[in-house]
Amino acid sequence: RTPTVEEVRALASWVTQTTSGEVFSTNHLASFYEPANAFAQTASGLLALSVAHIRPSVVLWFRPEVIETISWGGDPRKEATHPELSGRIHPRKSFETWRETVRQQATPWLRSEIDTAAELRSALLGIVLRKSEELASLSSDLKVTNQSLERTNKELEAFSYSVSHDLRAPLRHIAGYAEILKEVSEGKLDEADRKFVDTIIESCEYAGKLVDNLLAFSQMGRAALTLIPVNMNLLMSEVRQEVGVEAEGRDVVWQIGEMPLVEADVMMLKLAVRNLLSNALKYSRSRPQTVIEVQCVIDRSEAVFSIRDNGVGFDMRYQDKLFGVFQRLHRWEDYEGTGIGLANVRRIVERHGGRAWAEGAVDHGATFYFTLPLAETSAARA
CATH class of the missing domain: 1.10.287 (Helix Hairpins)
Structure with a gap:
């Protein structure tokens, strides 16, 4: 049994801040640490050792309270008598057995136990030092x-x-x-x-x-990035009009949700969005009616965009090839293209600190996702 997690954390903090020795031991913790009165039954005795200094860590052992009854020949708290007439101190007149119950104390730690804890500390410090050296070497190699x-x-x-x-x-x-x-x-x-x-x-x-x-x-x-707040509602509308020529004579339904402000290079972002909307139109042109859905959800300090179509889709086994240079999952004779567009999308998004990925199924459409950091005004509203 141990104190609660919160009590142990508070005690560990006190040990690192208060105790000066490498190993601290006591069989009466409450006399050093007043909050220990609350969990004396569980931990009246403490053996603690500090393992690190940069990021303080401690190892704690607890011993429960041992209630002890001590017998005295008379009440030791009772004062001896000294009659005023004689001016002499007289011994107690009663030596009737008096018993005292001692609480909030544990079985004392043995010297061998304290020494073993010190040896364990030395071994742990050796491991920590060795790992620190290995991490430093790895960091240098990286x-x-x-x-x-x-x-x-x-x-x-x-x-x-x-x-x-x-x-x-x-x-x-x-x-x-x-x-x-x-x-x-x-x-x-x-x-x-x-x-x-x-x-x-x-x-x-x-x-x-x-x-x-x-x-x-x-x-x-x-190219250097010029980051400014970008109104994605306006950008989506402009790009939709630009790719509209590809939809002439077709039944295309656009479902575009509310968009936030993002922090981005507007020209690069426009290129990425144009590629994704153009692909959605291209790979759904065999459908009697094309449905393209563009949505955005806020996830803490970033915006997650999704562009979904009801086109030919793709096999998820080959999703890693989608964003590669010159990688294509469909024949050029069926769907024109050079295989660089999605590679450009991923590069643009990653240069903004975001991610790009896709989900789909053969003949059941595809959804392309990308994330961008929110502009400060949008982040504050979120």
């Missing part, structure tokens, strides 16, 4: 690893930027010469030859989009 990763990421971004930039001109030349060949050979090429030339032109256009998106993806990691 610092070196992080620096190496940062350097590697910068080199990769620079490489991606250089490659994508240098590839644009050759691709334009190939497409341009193919167009010239098609024009000057009008009427001279048979159907198969014309198809070859058209394939060259289409492939160059697609490769050009890949290069442009790769360049944009590289710039996402290099």
Whole structure:
């Protein structure tokens, strides 16, 4: 049996603040610590040792109250008599047995028990010291690893930027010469030859989009963020109008809930939202009626956004591939795209200190989530 959790915490705090020795022991705790009167039956005796100094920790052993009856030859509290006439002190006239009940004391701790506690403390301190050294070494290794990763990421971004930039001109030349060949050979090429030339032109256009998106993806990691309070109601409305051309001639139902103010780079955030809404339209175009639901819930200091569609969905076994560069879960022939859009979404969201993930099921639609920090005014209302 021990005192309550609250009582033990208060006692541990008193031990670390009051006792100066490495090991503290007493069989009468209430004489040192007045609140111990409340739990004397459970813990009248205490053996305590401090384990650490930076983050104080203590180990406590308790001993219960042992009620002891002491017999005296007469009441020891009764004063001896001294008659005024003689001026002499006379012994007690009665030595009748007098008994006293002693409470709030425990069996005294033996010297061997105190020494054993001290040895345990030394062993624990040794373990703490060794673990501290291991953590310091690990921290140093992690610092070196992080620096190496940062350097590697910068080199990769620079490489991606250089490659994508240098590839644009050759691709334009190939497409341009193919167009010239098609024009000057009008009427001279048979159907198969014309198809070859058209394939060259289409492939160059697609490769050009890949290069442009790769360049944009590289710039996402290099561009500085300009964080301002962003009205998500207004931003969602603007992006919905921008992607509206993709919904022309279709039955599309938009369900957009109330949005908060967030702290973000408005241009980057707009790009991420545009990609998500465009994907929702793209992958639901086979439905007689497209339903896109955009909602937001507040979770402490961040906003959790969700964009749900009733499209073709995806297999959750491959969800990790969704946000990878050039990763696609559907054929390009069925759904156009370069496979960089969602990678851009995740990079933008993570640069804002948020998270991005998705849930879905084949032929049952998909829901994409992302979080952003709330602007101070919204956080105060939450």
